Amino acid sequence: MFAGPIIARELLTAPRPPRYYAARASYAGGLLIVMLTVWQVLVGWDEGNALSILSRFGAILFSFFAYLQLTLMLFFAPIAAATAVAHEKDRRTFVLLLMTDLRDVEIVVGKLVASLLQILTLLLTSLPVFSLCLLLGGVSFGQVIDVFLVTFAAGFFGGALGMIVALWRDRTFQSIALTVLLVVLVLILGEAAARVLPETVWITSALSPFQAIAEAIRPRPERLVGPLGGSSLVFTGIYLAAAGLIVLASIVKLRVWNPGKNEPREQREGDEEGEVEVVEQLYEVDEAEALAESARRSPAAVGAVIAEQVSEARGDRPDSPGLGVGGPVAPGDVMADADAEQYVRRESTGLHVPRRTHRRVVRKFRPYREVWSNPILWRELRTRAYGTKPLIIKGAYVLAFALGVAAYFGGIGPGSGPWDGAKAAIPALLAVLSLILINAQGVTALTSERDTGALDLLLVTELSPQQFIYGKLYGVLYNAKEMVVLPIALAIGIWAMGYMKLDSLIFVLINFAVLVHFSAMLGLHAAITYTNSRQAVANSLGTIFFLMLGILFCAALIIQSRQEFARQLLSFLVFIGAGSVALYGSLGAKNPSPAIGLVALLTPFWSFYCIISILQGDFGAAFLVSLAVYSFALLSMLIPAVSDFDIALGRTNAIQG
Known part of the structure; x- marks a missing residue:
């Protein structure tokens, strides 16, 4: 094969684990649940025999599918590519790969295609579901092809971006965080170009994936017979060409960045720490x-x-x-x-x-520094435990946050209030971005220790479970302090400008503090539960992403049809029930407990209740319910991690006590 034995091995081994079949079935089933929800929103319990109703439903459903799939592709494809390389580096097997007879192009292209194979399989799995929109009417075959071309180009570009970042950096958290931030910056710059050049359709659709999707799903009479849209082809060509250039740069820099820049890690970090002059x-x-x-x-x-x-x-x-x-x-x-x-x-x-x-x-030799009573917390706060160049991640986050804040306050004008239109979701999206990065910091804080073998050394020491868990938890929050402080400062700024009441500000700050601890602890819980680092990262980031995305999706549907909410209650119950099953599968399938079961059962339903309370103006009820639910979820993961720490991490087993 062109890319060598890496792709061949992935093609042989990927179909074997049952979780891949479960992922494909779950993805197709989730799209069908979305179809039921949209049907209840638009049609209700009517039969919908009229062709106009079916065609309208098909067009709107196609639009929902297109935006949802593009969002998932932009999130999971870059993280999958970055995690694949970062996992190899943490286990020190990437250096062995460089010592083989494989060419540089075989290594880079092979790892990229192997990491995106499951994502591309899910993309093809959704094609029959998208084809149902053709049967309903209102959608042409050319629109379906346009949407899949745009989605594939955006996902491949994101995967190439995650690959080059992981080859450049030597830490898993750095790779994941920089990849997410770069994808967010690309989206922000694309949307900014669409705002600056609103009349130039070719340019805006060529720079922004969401603008390209909007052009792809827009019905045009000249292509009802099936020809492809020109704007989507331009976007696909530009993004695939950019991905090709990124892959070429990765091939050229592969031997420069690895292993000379990353190995030996201990010696380089010891010198940078200043222990030896x-x-x-x-x-x-x-x-x-x-x-x-x-x-x-x-x-x-x-x-x-x-x-x-x-x-x-x-x-x-x-x-x-x-x-x-x-x-x-x-x-x-x-x-x-x-x-x-x-x-x-x-x-x-x-x-x-x-x-x-x-x-x-x-x-x-410089004099030794005094270690605190909790050595884990001292290491997290006083040393460079997460890499030697954290300013790159912090700078990228500050830039993305500043652009989001400028877009929010720039959209407020005489005829538009602070909570009108799409700009009302910007503060929530910035908070979700912070929670995702904190969660990535939490899960990699433990997976990196396990992959490098440092966790085995920690387990034979006299460290108590409290010292380890609390040291890691608050070390994560300290190293991600910019992700905590900036959303709080934004909320205070919105209140200072008179756009929020004081009681609402207090509710927001307390709930955000609980969600921050929940996100960090969710990462540690996933790292303890799953011994495979890639599974731990995927479950942790996937859980926080789907939880927050599901809340925003339900809120958008409720806002769209709040006048006829009763008829879509059943579909919401099905949607939330599926979310509960998925949440339990991620949190408690391998380490079940009654508390985790209650969390998986109650969290989606009570989050749904909080959305309804906010839309009705009852902020006090939403505050109390969300505080109780996520605090209980935090404790349900924290207490077993401390009490059953030895059993969970292998220091002892249940038979030995």
Whole structure:
């Protein structure tokens, strides 16, 4: 094959685990549940025999499917590619891959296609569901192809972006966080271009994936027979070309970044920590003095050297006998200490022996720093446990957050309030972005320790479970402090400008603090539950993403048809019930407990109740319910992690007690 044995191995091994079949069935089933929900929103319990009703339903359903699938592709494809490489680096198997006979193009393209194989399979799985919209009417075959081309190009571009970031950085959290932030920046810049150039359809649709999807699903009479849209083809060509350039850059930089920049990690981090200060000193040495000192210590070892230097200085042949104190000195002769010193002194006065400059390296050890009573927390806060260049991630996050804040406040005008239109969702989306990054920090805080073998060393120490769990939890929150502080500052700024009441501000701050702890603990819980790092990252990020995305999706549907909410109650119950099953499968399938079962059962339903309470203006009820639900969810993961820590991580087992 073109990309080598990596893709061949993935094609053989990927279909074997049952979870892949479950993922495909779950994805198709989720789309069918969305179809039922949209039907209840638009039609209700009517039969809907009229062709106009069916065609309208098909067009709206197609639009929902297109935006939902693009969002999922933009989130999971980059993370899958970044995690695939970062996982290899943490396990130190990526260096072994570089030592094989595989070419650079085989490694890069093989890892990229192998990581995106499951994502592309899910994309093809949804094609029959999308084809149902063709049977309902209102959608042409060309629109379906356009949507799939745009979605594929956006996903492949995101995968290439995640690949090059993972090859560049040497930490899992850095790879995931930078990948998510770069994808968000690309989306923000694309939407900004659409705002600046609203009349140039070709340019806006070529830069923004959501604008390209909007052009793809827009019905046009000239392509009802099936020809593809020009704007979607332009977007596909540009994004695939950009992905090709990124892959080419990854191939060129593969040997430059790896392993010289990333290995050995311990030595490089120790030097950067400043534990050892290396100082180079220059000093001059007189060759005659050094030779005399050597002669005193070992005359037999320097006899041949003296004879050779004297012969070369006088122009004699190297193999001619030299002149000693009492006669010729053969290379094997031995001189006394006094004779050697007298010979060197006499010969040095008649010969020009240069003074050579030597370099000496002196390693000065700095004094040890005092460790706190909780060494895990001390390491998380006082050392660079998550990499040596965190400013890159923080800078990218601050830039994305600043662009989002500018878009929110820039949309507020005389005829538009702070909570009107699509801009009302910007603060919520920024908060969701912060929670996703905090969750990524939490899950990689433990998976990196396991993959590098450091967790095994920690388990044989006398560290208590409380020290480990609380040290990791608050170490995660400290290292992600920008993700915590900036949303709080935004909420305070909205209140200071008069767009929010004081009681609502208090509710928002308390609930956000609980959600921050919940996100961090969810990452630690997933890392403890799943020994495979890729499964842990996928379950943790997938859970927080689907939980927040499901809440926003339900809110959007309720807002759209709040006048006829009763007829869509059944579909919402089905949708929320499926979410409960998925949440239990992620949190408690491998480590079941009654508390986790209650969390999986109640969290989606009570989140749905909070949405209804907010829309009705009852902020107090929403605050109390969400505080109780997510606090209970936090404790249901925190208490077993502390009490059953030894069993969960393998320090002991249930039989031994």
